[in-house]
Amino acid sequence: MENFQQQVLDFIEKRQLIEKGDHVCVACSGGADSMVLLHVLKSHKTRLGIRLSAVHVDHMLRGEESAEDRRFTEVICREWGIPLFSTAISVKQLLAEDGGNSQDVYRRARYQYFEEVMTAATADKLATAHHADDQLETLLMNGLRGSLHTGTFGIPITRPFAGGQLIRPLLGVSRESIENYAGSSGIRFRQDSSNFSEKYTRNRIRSKLIPALKEEEPEAAVRAARTAAELQEDQAFLNGEAEKKLKQLLRMDGDSYLISARAFRTVPSALQKRMLPLLLKYLYPKEFVQPTVQLAEQMREVMLSSSGTVFYICLKTG
Secondary structure, three states, X not given: OHHHHHHHHHHHHHOOOOOOOOEEEEEOOOOHHHHHHHHHHHHOHHXXXXXXXXXXXXXXXXXXXXXXXXXXXXXXXXXXXXOEEEEEOOHHHHHHHHOOOHHHHHHHHHHHHHHHHHHHOOOOEEEOOOOHHHHHHHHHHHHHHOOOOOOOOOOOOEEEEOOEEEXXXXXXXXXXXXXXXXXXXXXXXXXOHHHHOOXXXXXXXXXXXXXXXXXXXXXXXXXXHHHHHHHHHHHHHHHHHHHHHHHHHEEEEOOEEEEEHHHHHOOOHHHHHHHHHHHHHHHOOOOOOOOOHHHHHHHHHHHHHOOOOEEEEEOOOO
């Protein structure tokens, strides 16, 4: 039990996720992962020098089951003396009104409330309970979709959020170690029945691919998470270099951007690939454009095959 806690604390310290004086708000579903994270931070609140709170969202998708998750989380937080912010959001109603991908709508509604709580509570950090197995699942999903090289490599350990930071202190530990800790510590938690639904890609990867990988290598998840962290550091450096190079090459001319195709061809391939998503942000500053592999490659091919020395790109305004 102490070894698990120390693993999490070492990860927090190594990645500088928490500073003394921080108000840390834990996204708590009531499941094993978030209850364990809340328990570890509660147990070492004084050592870390933090204020601690929690936030829960009932998506109202599983009727009484999800309502019970909310009541359970409220009870545990009262027992542990942790302030809790909780709400119920009808995701079905949001889908009926606006449509869209259900998983995206769930996530957007949840994080919008998290942001509201962060602001109202003046919290510095939002802590989520993603762990090493989540990272391995994400890497496999991104690999199957051909999107590993876009954005960050897997789930980022930390990112800016609501004027503070979103942190993931459990990314260095496996699902098994979390469940073992919960059992040995007597931590109660809820089980989300939707986690077993085979209609979601992530759940199929979790139930079929992950066990096969762990049969070959029991530490597959932790090793994948460690590799992802190292690659994220490389990504951050290369993205920074790509942004500097793009700023050097790009210039405005009326309502168009101009970039030298000849100069672009002299840039290392690793930077070229990272410059293209950044270029899309210049072109569509108010819109989200998914930098798919196909779009990035098409843009790159045009730049590399351009017979002229200057490539014109119309700026979309309004």
